[in-house]
Amino acid sequence: MHVSFLAYRRFEYLKYSLALIGLSVITYALHDPSVPPNGGTWLGYTLGTVGAALIFWLLWFGVRKRQYHSHLGQLTGWLSAHVYLGFALLVIATLHCGFQFDWNVHTLSYVLMVLVIISGMYGVFTYAYYPARLTQNRADMGIRPMTMLREVADLDRRCLKIADQMGDKVHQMILRSIERTKLGASLWRNVLGGVGTILGDLTDELKSDVGRSQLPLRPLATPIMQQGGEMTVMYVANQFASAGADQVKELLDLINAKKALVTRVQDDLRYHTLMSVWRYFHVALSIALLAALIAHVVSVFFYW
16 A cells, blocks of 8 residues: 655654654753853754754755665655655754854855755645646546647547638638647746647637628528527538538537647646656755855854
């Protein structure tokens, strides 16, 4: 049975994290230095050493997860410890500096650490929230997104086949709709979505084109309900009198089916992007934190 990395071994690393936080808080509360609490007291140095060790260990996770043949514990356990001990680091580092902040490299290290932890928390949220949304979005389409892409291509082909029988004007409209459908064209498009709107509401375009033509409505040979989307069929069928009402209705149904499917494809791409894009910020901030931490340690031991 699959167990979430958050619940690994019955929340083993959560317990370790809470114990470490509790010990740090109790020691800090009992500590009574002759000067205001800061990183220069014996407790400050102790917590600073523990915090620095945690940072280097947490950064090593990026190496460990690429060591596929390593026997140093399960990767799920490493990830669980990475999450919970990363949260403990926030408390330890805050107590280390004694809540003393200023415009210097030491505060810069602290700020970068907080940003790394926040980005990591967002990463935990994405892995807890989006996989279920992905599964729900792919319902009846299988587990491979290529299935949805092939279905979009098939709908395009069917739309063009019908449009070819309705004249050049409809054919050009369908081609324009296909050309404007650009799935995964950019990072922001994936994050923000909206590809469904790129298709344009082709039915509205056809209807507005009929309105500009100012042609009188003629009764259709095939009775059709004149409500909601069905009214569009009457408009289009009157504009393209050579097309049968059933043919027009089939085209509009295919267009609407494609719009719904493209929205699902875009949701799939957006979920995948949101599950991965945070890593770029997390890794970049982690590298910056490492550089700032080294500068912090060097300045303390050599210039203080």
